[in-house]
Amino acid sequence: MKFTTTTRRTAAAIAALTLAGSGLAACNDSSNDPAASGSTDGAADSSDVLATTSVWADVASAVTGNDVDSVIKGTDIDPHHFEPAAKDLARVREAGTLVANGGAYDASLYTVTEQDRIIHAVPLVSKEEAEAHMHAHEHGEEGHDHSHGEMDIDDLEHAWFSPAKVKEVAAAVKEKVGGSTDDVDKRMAANEEKLAELPHTHIAMTETIAAPLVWGTELHDVTPEGYMKAALNESEPSVQDIAEFIDEIEAGHIDMLIVNPQSANSATEQLANAARENDVPVVEMRETPPEGVNFLDYFDQVVNELAETVQNLPDKGEDAHAEHAA
Template sequence: MRNRFHFRPITLTAALALAGASVAACSSTSDGNDPSGAADIVATTNVWADVASAVTGKDVEAIITGDAVDPHHFEPSAKDLARIRDAGTVVANGGAYDASLYTVAEQDRIVHAIPLLDAEEAHDHEHDHEHDHGDHLPDSLDELEHAWFSPEKVREVADGVAEKAGGDAGGVDTRMRDAEAKLKSLPHVHVAMTEPIAGGLIWGTELHDITPEDYLKASLNHQEPSAAAVAAFLEQLENGEVDMLFVNPQSTNSATQRLADAAREHNVPVVEIRETPPAGQNFLDYFEQIVDQIADIAAHAEPSGHHDH
């Protein structure tokens, strides 16, 4: 599986250089206490821009836009970094996902879903991809890279935007609480993932992830799964042990394609979950659409022949 967390050293070096060279020039105009600066808000991705727009009531700019761009591999330009550095408020995912952007901003200006890395940590992450999760979900939502698929994390970011940049997070909070309630009301069914993109959606629910351990470990560590791991995954699909398969259509390879094809061949519903919404679709609408699809499949699943682990 291709490495989806590849931050090139030159990108972070350029970011540090730009940030350092600009401190003196911008210190008088980018004061976080300046009302005009605080009103200026930018997001790293269009997902978080949509959340911030819903809170502030204005169109929030995103640096990474379009559904064809893989944020993991995005290399910001000097203009992109300057825009982040000069913003009064930056809305970011956190972790390694968009670290090539937010690491040039002062941390107290950043509203983020999961803990931030500094530039050195983000650089180190490029060389250290090992994860050791004893279960199919990490111990904390703070460890979920795809944090925007967690209703709780979306609420946290919305509340943070309202606090720092003004606006009303009530509408986002209500929509996320409704989605969360719907997910938590679902019956016990088995799911599997070609990559752990849906972790936030199934957190705290009866949706039980039975992705084979060896396959999951390879996915978490951004490595190609072994033939044995793929075979074990295929066997689950063929034996009817999986009620729905989560697939990211923006991140495919020969293994994920084989798994998706096998699922469809054996009438296992496939839920496509994209890193970024389709062009022209608001993230909050897309989120609710996915939740409704999962709920519909789970409600009609026949959990016979399951073998809990």
């Protein structure tokens, strides 16, 4: 897949924050194999499936044909900051199969159970590594390198917006629990095809949740680095960061702005207003689907909206973004 310089920049920053200076997470050999299923504990029934979040519960349900429950529910809970109650941890320990995202995202849950019961999209981290990640966010620490070295999609934590990762997890659920991946595979393949057909377009994001979705496509992330660092650190961007972002919008260097309405603040509102004032389309992309909407349906909706927006952009010519070319 193509991997643009700016996409590498985004991935590098996400990876560094996720690892919080501790190096690539590795609980053991199996934890570094995304979507690993492994062998099931003899005392556990692998068909007893639980997911950490509703997103992965929807994927597992599509495969098994059964309703899979999740620990974290609703649209107002950030899994990064979720503090599980004793009953939540008990459910995780009792589940024969746990479908998790991996990384620091839902580590407060999956770190209490045996790894061979866990199906995960990105590599698992230890409890200590997850705590280091949270400490870095809370204190706005940056001591990380933004080099453009070769990165891997496993470094992108919001893995459920990667069609490839959704298919990997679905396949692991089928292997471990049974069922069919036909529907998931068909839908993700259709979304991959739509994204692959889109022409070179400069996008910017108020958050990095779209990074896995645009991975390997011609949707080129040109989010200003200063703003991106602040977003990754979950800190307020500086006045200078916001001004630089708005300058890029007004200069015509950004074709589309992706915003997350679940985390709107004064900075994102300024950027969205600047985009609209300069006829730059604003596409909303939530971290989790709206209440009552299945994740796979929402995934289709997001891809369709992105594709329609790109296709309706005015033709600026092949050299319009030459100075920002990777």
